[in-house]
Amino acid sequence: xxxxFYTKRISRRQALQIGAGVTAAPFLMGSLSGCSGASTxxxxxxxFSFLSTQFTPVEEKQRFEKILGSQVKDVxxxxxxxxxxxxTTQVTSQVKAGKVSIGMVGGLHGDLAPLAESLEDLDxxxxxxxxxxxxxxxxxxxxxxxxxxxxxxxxxxxxxxAVHKSALEWLPSGADVKKLTYEQYLDWAIAAKKAAGKPVxxxxxxxxxLYHRFFQGFLLPSxxxxxxxxxxxxxAVQAWTYMQHLWANMNPASTNxxxxxxxxxxxxxxxxxxxxxxxxxxxKAKPDDWLMVPAPSGPKGLGYLLVVAGYGVPKGxxxxxxSTVIKALSKPATQIEVLRQNAFFxxxxxxxxxxxxxAVRLEANAVAGQQSAPNxxxxxxxxxxxxxxxxxxQVFKDCFKQICKEGKAPTxxxxxxxxxxxxxxxxxxxxxxxxxxxxxxxxxxxx
Amino acid sequence: xxxxxxxxxxKRRLSAAFLLILPSIIFMLLxxxxxxxxxxxxxxxxxxxxxxxxxxxxxxxxxxWAAVRNTLLLIVVLLxxxxxxxxxxxxxLQARPKGQGxxxxxxxxxxxxxxxxxxxxxxxxxxxxGYLNSVMDALGIGPVSWLSYENYGSMFLAVVIAELWRATxxxxxxxxxxxxxxxxxxxxxxxxxxxxxxxxLRHVWLPLxxxxxxxxxxxxxxxxxxxxxxxxxxxxxxxxxLVGETYRWxxxxxxxxxxxxxxxVVMAVSMLAAVVYLRLLREDTGSGKR
Numbered sequence: 001x002x003x004x005f006y007t008k009r010i011s012r013r014q015a016l017q018i019g020a021g022v023t024a025a026p027f028l029m030g031s032l033s034g035c036s037g038a039s040t041x042x043x044x045x046x047x048f049s050f051l052s053t054q055f056t057p058v059e060e061k062q063r064f065e066k067i068l069g070s071q072v073k074d075v076x077x078x079x080x081x082x083x084x085x086x087x088t089t090q091v092t093s094q095v096k097a098g099k100v101s102i103g104m105v106g107g108l109h110g111d112l113a114p115l116a117e118s119l120e121d122l123d124x125x126x127x128x129x130x131x132x133x134x135x136x137x138x139x140x141x142x143x144x145x146x147x148x149x150x151x152x153x154x155x156x157x158x159x160x161x162a163v164h165k166s167a168l169e170w171l172p173s174g175a176d177v178k179k180l181t182y183e184q185y186l187d188w189a190i191a192a193k194k195a196a197g198k199p200v201x202x203x204x205x206x207x208x209x210l211y212h213r214f215f216q217g218f219l220l221p222s223x224x225x226x227x228x229x230x231x232x233x234x235x236a237v238q239a240w241t242y243m244q245h246l247w248a249n250m251n252p253a254s255t256n257x258x259x260x261x262x263x264x265x266x267x268x269x270x271x272x273x274x275x276x277x278x279x280x281x282x283x284k285a286k287p288d289d290w291l292m293v294p295a296p297s298g299p300k301g302l303g304y305l306l307v308v309a310g311y312g313v314p315k316g317x318x319x320x321x322x323s324t325v326i327k328a329l330s331k332p333a334t335q336i337e338v339l340r341q342n343a344f345f346x347x348x349x350x351x352x353x354x355x356x357x358x359a360v361r362l363e364a365n366a367v368a369g370q371q372s373a374p375n376x377x378x379x380x381x382x383x384x385x386x387x388x389x390x391x392x393x394q395v396f397k398d399c400f401k402q403i404c405k406e407g408k409a410p411t412x413x414x415x416x417x418x419x420x421x422x423x424x425x426x427x428x429x430x431x432x433x434x435x436x437x438x439x440x441x442x443x444x445x446x447x
Numbered sequence: 448x449x450x451x452x453x454x455x456x457x458k459r460r461l462s463a464a465f466l467l468i469l470p471s472i473i474f475m476l477l478x479x480x481x482x483x484x485x486x487x488x489x490x491x492x493x494x495x496x497x498x499x500x501x502x503x504x505x506x507x508x509x510x511x512w513a514a515v516r517n518t519l520l521l522i523v524v525l526l527x528x529x530x531x532x533x534x535x536x537x538x539x540l541q542a543r544p545k546g547q548g549x550x551x552x553x554x555x556x557x558x559x560x561x562x563x564x565x566x567x568x569x570x571x572x573x574x575x576x577g578y579l580n581s582v583m584d585a586l587g588i589g590p591v592s593w594l595s596y597e598n599y600g601s602m603f604l605a606v607v608i609a610e611l612w613r614a615t616x617x618x619x620x621x622x623x624x625x626x627x628x629x630x631x632x633x634x635x636x637x638x639x640x641x642x643x644x645x646x647x648l649r650h651v652w653l654p655l656x657x658x659x660x661x662x663x664x665x666x667x668x669x670x671x672x673x674x675x676x677x678x679x680x681x682x683x684x685x686x687x688x689l690v691g692e693t694y695r696w697x698x699x700x701x702x703x704x705x706x707x708x709x710x711x712v713v714m715a716v717s718m719l720a721a722v723v724y725l726r727l728l729r730e731d732t733g734s735g736k737r
Contacts, residue, residue: 253592255685387701390702
């Protein structure tokens, strides 16, 4: 999960401490109990192995293991999470060698897409799960561009808009805060800036902010209907011109915001779009003062970026056993538990229990509203780019920098950046991803 | 500096000498030459053989020219200020005021502070809710966003001040040590002939200090091309410098090839600067001493 809010790096000191601990452990254990080391990955030999790219930070992993232990009774699952690169190599090499020791795999859509050839068709399992409430758009994604279901949707996250109720008084007349258009969003920002005497809309444009996802998954799809195939189209020029106006009415300190929950909670800004995990602390102190609403919609619909994870079964693994685990993990209660513990939203239909943190409940409504909007237009983070993901994101960040911060003409900047973007795509040779038309085997063309 | 004259000995002695320096040659080859060669190769070799792909990519990046401009501007503004300050500090110390040892240690403190720590210290001063703004607010002047990308001037000034604080002591230490090597006789002689302080500074101290000033100049210029942590801590990506771009390409963008190309630029410019300085130094000593 490249964007995990919880991702932490180990400092050198911690590494040394761990190193010292590891060195000392055998001696300690030997002297205490005479025991000769134990597996820490849980399950031990013979356990059903669930290999995943998710929940790599150790706290998240432990919380998820607890959920597995309590919710999946029939099969003893050992959960292992690793970086995407290792994950891909492990699965493909095992399937190629015909010796599959992995029971099932889990990862983001973009992690699973390159594995399509190595995954079993799960159509019959999908058929058994029709009543679970997983949306059609997710099932369509789960086919990975082919005709059969390659993975079962597991959990999801997205981006929504957090609103402090005090900003509602400046809302343009006739606008519904839950069904905003981009024009209304801009008018609102202008009116709020005028009335409050300072800009109160924020944007996560800090060095570690996820603002590029706004362009990739929200602004551009909403204005152009695409992400890459319409990158420098007249519609895109219109979108970036809009962004220039919007940015001019946002708090300029936004270039220091890595997440919006902190400036929102401090009261520095009142309205802002960000990842759900990076907004969840904003309403913590006074949940009644806050709203979470879907992103605005543009001429081509309500573009929204969906971070969706799924589980698949490698070819040659025990599908029946995997199905038991998948079904148990797809129960509403299990998925609510994942939301509560690890901040990923359910994909199945689940009623939110009242004891959920208020902020999570607010977000859950916004997520559901965004997804079920009649004009919703699903976009994905880049699929199959691997290490080049950062460079593609940088293209969008550079567009923002030049167009919005330096005031250059969108046509010129988009023309230059389109060439860079095409060069990267040619290098990795990946097909387009939603909302652009996906043609398997054909390198994505920048439009 | 030249050591005692080397006496040529028969072959066996030579090979013993060679054996003695062999470890350091191997050490240099392994830890210096090899990484450098592989770095150069990384910048110019793509999967399909030698190509300019990565260098063109670097040149096409809008951040590159901004970084070049910022780095050069920083050097041009920073170095003269730094040398004037360091010289003033050294001359003050030379006047042997009371407690000169304390001054010297206080002024040398930044030498022991890491770049990043220095950047963070200055960040707490220049940040929107930092000490400087608190003081200004208390005085009723109102806060200023010193580090905002919109105020290029104040952002640049903040980086210059922080760098000035952090790196002037290095120049000062070199100049002070240079001064200690100058015999007092010259100054006293000039004094006897009635030279004023400024005349002595201009005609006695500065010419004799030239070698140490030039060493300091080379060191500082090369180090200034490597300015990174202070700018990063103060401004993030808003004030781009060459090494910061290298870091960004390597870590955030995961493209070691373009990062190597950038590092190559830094190396080339540093070497060029060093060569230019060395030539100037040689000409000077040639005309001055012969």
